[in-house]
Amino acid sequence: MPQTLYDKIWNNHLVGTRSDGLSVLYIDRHLLHEVTSPQAFEGLKNNRRSIWRLDANLATPDHAIPTVGRSLGLDGIDDPIAKEQVITLQENCADFKVNLIDLLDERQGIVHVIGPEQGATLPGTTIVCGDSHTSTHGAFGALAHGIGTSEVEHVLATQCLVQEKSGNMRIHCFGSLSHGLAPKDVILAIIAQIGTAGATGYTVEYTGQAIEEMSMEGRMTVCNMSIEAGARAGLVSPDIVTYAYLEDRPMAPKGDMWDQALSSWEKLRTDEDAHFDKEVDIDVEALSPQVSWGTNPELVSAVDSAIPNPDSFETEAQRETGWRALQYMDLEPDRPIETIPIDRVFIGSCTNARIEDMRAAARVVQGRRVSSALKGAYVVPGSGLVKLHAESEGLDTIFKEAGFEWRDPGCSMCLAMNNDRLYPGERCASTSNRNFEGRQGHLGRTHLMSPQSAAASAITGYITDVRGIL
Amino acid sequence: MSSNQASFKTHKGSVIPLDLANVDTDQIIPKQFLKSIKKTGFGDNLFDAWRYEDEGEIGKPVSSRIPRKDFVLNDDRYTNGSILLARRNFACGSSREHAVWALLQYGIRAVIAPSFADIFFNNCFNNGLLPISLSEEEVESLFELATGDKPLQLEVNLVTKTISVPGGQTWTFEVDEKRQYQLIHGLDEIGLTLELADKIKQFEERHLQQNPWL
Ligand code: SF4
Numbered sequence: 001m002p003q004t005l006y007d008k009i010w011n012n013h014l015v016g017t018r019s020d021g022l023s024v025l026y027i028d029r030h031l032l033h034e035v036t037s038p039q040a041f042e043g044l045k046n047n048r049r050s051i052w053r054l055d056a057n058l059a060t061p062d063h064a065i066p067t068v069g070r071s072l073g074l075d076g077i078d079d080p081i082a083k084e085q086v087i088t089l090q091e092n093c094a095d096f097k098v099n100l101i102d103l104l105d106e107r108q109g110i111v112h113v114i115g116p117e118q119g120a121t122l123p124g125t126t127i128v129c130g131d132s133h134t135s136t137h138g139a140f141g142a143l144a145h146g147i148g149t150s151e152v153e154h155v156l157a158t159q160c161l162v163q164e165k166s167g168n169m170r171i172h173c174f175g176s177l178s179h180g181l182a183p184k185d186v187i188l189a190i191i192a193q194i195g196t197a198g199a200t201g202y203t204v205e206y207t208g209q210a211i212e213e214m215s216m217e218g219r220m221t222v223c224n225m226s227i228e229a230g231a232r233a234g235l236v237s238p239d240i241v242t243y244a245y246l247e248d249r250p251m252a253p254k255g256d257m258w259d260q261a262l263s264s265w266e267k268l269r270t271d272e273d274a275h276f277d278k279e280v281d282i283d284v285e286a287l288s289p290q291v292s293w294g295t296n297p298e299l300v301s302a303v304d305s306a307i308p309n310p311d312s313f314e315t316e317a318q319r320e321t322g323w324r325a326l327q328y329m330d331l332e333p334d335r336p337i338e339t340i341p342i343d344r345v346f347i348g349s350c351t352n353a354r355i356e357d358m359r360a361a362a363r364v365v366q367g368r369r370v371s372s373a374l375k376g377a378y379v380v381p382g383s384g385l386v387k388l389h390a391e392s393e394g395l396d397t398i399f400k401e402a403g404f405e406w407r408d409p410g411c412s413m414c415l416a417m418n419n420d421r422l423y424p425g426e427r428c429a430s431t432s433n434r435n436f437e438g439r440q441g442h443l444g445r446t447h448l449m450s451p452q453s454a455a456a457s458a459i460t461g462y463i464t465d466v467r468g469i470l
Numbered sequence: 471m472s473s474n475q476a477s478f479k480t481h482k483g484s485v486i487p488l489d490l491a492n493v494d495t496d497q498i499i500p501k502q503f504l505k506s507i508k509k510t511g512f513g514d515n516l517f518d519a520w521r522y523e524d525e526g527e528i529g530k531p532v533s534s535r536i537p538r539k540d541f542v543l544n545d546d547r548y549t550n551g552s553i554l555l556a557r558r559n560f561a562c563g564s565s566r567e568h569a570v571w572a573l574l575q576y577g578i579r580a581v582i583a584p585s586f587a588d589i590f591f592n593n594c595f596n597n598g599l600l601p602i603s604l605s606e607e608e609v610e611s612l613f614e615l616a617t618g619d620k621p622l623q624l625e626v627n628l629v630t631k632t633i634s635v636p637g638g639q640t641w642t643f644e645v646d647e648k649r650q651y652q653l654i655h656g657l658d659e660i661g662l663t664l665e666l667a668d669k670i671k672q673f674e675e676r677h678l679q680q681n682p683w684l
Binding site: 012013015016018019020021022024026028035036038039042047049052053063064079081082084085088122124125130131132146147148149150151153154157158159160162164166196197200201227228230232252253257258260261264296317318320321324415416417424434436437438439442443 | 490491492494496497500501502504505506507508509519525528557558559562563564565566567568570585587588589592593596597646647648651652657659660662663664665666667669670673674677680681682683684
């Protein structure tokens with residue numbers, strides 16, 4: 001029977017069935033961070049269990065750490081509770097001998113940035129992490145699931161995840177992206193089209209010219225936000241772009257092993273005639289930059305359009321959600337998106353903090369100044385290595401000269417667990433992935449967009465169509 | 471088989487009608503409470519930003535908080551509720567299991583909604599919280615019953631897969647048989663998988679032989 005890429009990876013990792021009938025899936029890579037792991041390690045300790053396979057695990061602190069004063073290490077963390085969390089991760093990794101990329105390591109960064117960067121993320125593997133954006137790693141043709149803390153403990157103890165197979169869904173992206181458009185615009189448009197539960201119960205494979213033409217960074221941006229459409233995982237078939245990215249990465253295979261891996265990865269393709277339970281097409285050729293105006297990631301419009309009237313939405317629930325969102329966002333229907341002023345700009349997060357994102361934003365910013373109306377504009381590279389790379393290209397200077405703050409790597413204002421946050425009522429142009437109420441700070445208002453769009457908005461102080469600036 | 475995990479068979483309680491779709495886990499338990507390295511102490515901060523006027527912090531005593539009168543948890547009718555009723559796509563977003571812990575520690579034993587986000591759904595079963603999917607229409611009729619002057623009392627029975635108003639209407643719900651079994655017996659998840667330890671070892675050996683770069 002013809003198989004999808006998801007079917008193949010699933011079958012390659014299916015260990016068997018438990019006595020209660022649930023499937024057991026072998027896990028190749030497990031990424032850990034300070035926020036969702038402490039209770040899992042505690043569970044292991046309480047039950048005197050050990051870690052099944054040490055070298056499958058890789059840990060780093062990223063969620064709650066500050067993005068200034070990194071060279072001070074632990075002393076740079078003012079918040080005693082966040083500090084305890086980082087120390088707990090250090091202690092747990094030491095006790096269990098888990099490979100930790102620690103605070104002062106130049107490779108430290110957001111888990112979903114460093115996994116690929118280190119070559120820990122490989123095609124055909126299964127990857128889990130106690131974080132919903134683990135879907136990012138699907139860009140490499142890896143089956144990557146976000147899991148809860150009980151499952152983190154379960155994977156540590158058994159190297160397996162208990163799962164039921166999800167459905168197969170394909171999202172086909174026709175056409176090529178035009179100038180000023182970014183992979184972020186593609187995924188925002190997809191979520192706007194299918195909704196926040198449009199892929200619930202499915203593993204989504206992204207196909208089509210637009211995906212093939214994307215860099216790995218771009219594919220990661222798309223797969224990253226699969227979870228915002230409810231998907232169990234996102235996938236892109238590996239190809240020469242994937243291999244070129246991975247070759248020579250520290251944890252990627254070398255020499256003969258590389259060749260052997262390559263010939264195995266070549267088979268990671270959906271068979272012709274394989275069946276998809278759900279298919280969606282999207283034409284990206286005529287796409288405008290996308291911006292969210294509400295409080296969930298399906299409330300998105302083209303930057304050159306106006307906020308829709310929720311009364312025009314299909315169901316009563318959607319109308320209610322729309323009106324509630326407008327109230328929270330302090331916006332009104334029919335208002336042109338480009339007339340919305342912003343208070344802060346955040347370029348960062350596991351969605352858009354890789355080198356290509358830094359470059360794309362820097363190109364817009366170069367030779368310009370951040371609007372004096374802004375209260376703050378942050379660029380937060382996704383990892384220490386992204387930061388160094390960007391600095392070697394002089395991007396930090398471009399940002400700093402324009403009036404941006406060039407910060408240390410971490411999740412930062414994506415979820416505002418540290419001091420990088422919005423204050424009540426503030427409005428942010430953000431390259432992150434969630435615009436939920438209060439996500440970026442208590443009563444803060446988030447507009448999701450691409451790095452290019454966020455950079456353009458920083459310059460004008462309003463949400464801006466980057467195509468008019470480039 | 472050890473059964474050290476929370477179980478669920480039947481539960482009687484009153485309904486808290488939270489009339490919102492796409493309730494995300496950031497609302498269920500906001501990020502500042504995720505700094506805790508413990509599994510307990512989240513109940514007071516369930517729906518923190520909707521529940522209180524002031525911004526919550528870890529350790530801020532409840533007595534000093536200013537409740538938002540218009541939020542359902544602060545409505546006198548629902549203060550003793552233990553069954554949460556919500557609209558579609560409940561608990562989307564972040565994978566934080568703290569959301570399940572917060573609900574349980576507040577006293578919620580079951581959540582009824584037309585649909586749930588996947589990760590939350592799995593997290594529920596690992597903690598003894600029962601997520602129940604009913605159709606949009608059934609959920610609508612429950613909302614009508616639950617928003618009257620008196621709280622709606624319900625009996626949830628996982629064995630018979632029914633929800634009923636004592637002496638009144640009954641609804642049936644679907645739940646995966648394996649999940650049902652798991653929850654009724656409160657089985658130790660890790661222990662169950664480790665029954666297959668030999669099989670996992672054999673699989674691993676073969677898998678690493680075939681993919682030596684892993
Ligand atoms: S950057 Fe944001 S979405 Fe990504 S892992 Fe960190 S907190 Fe989660």
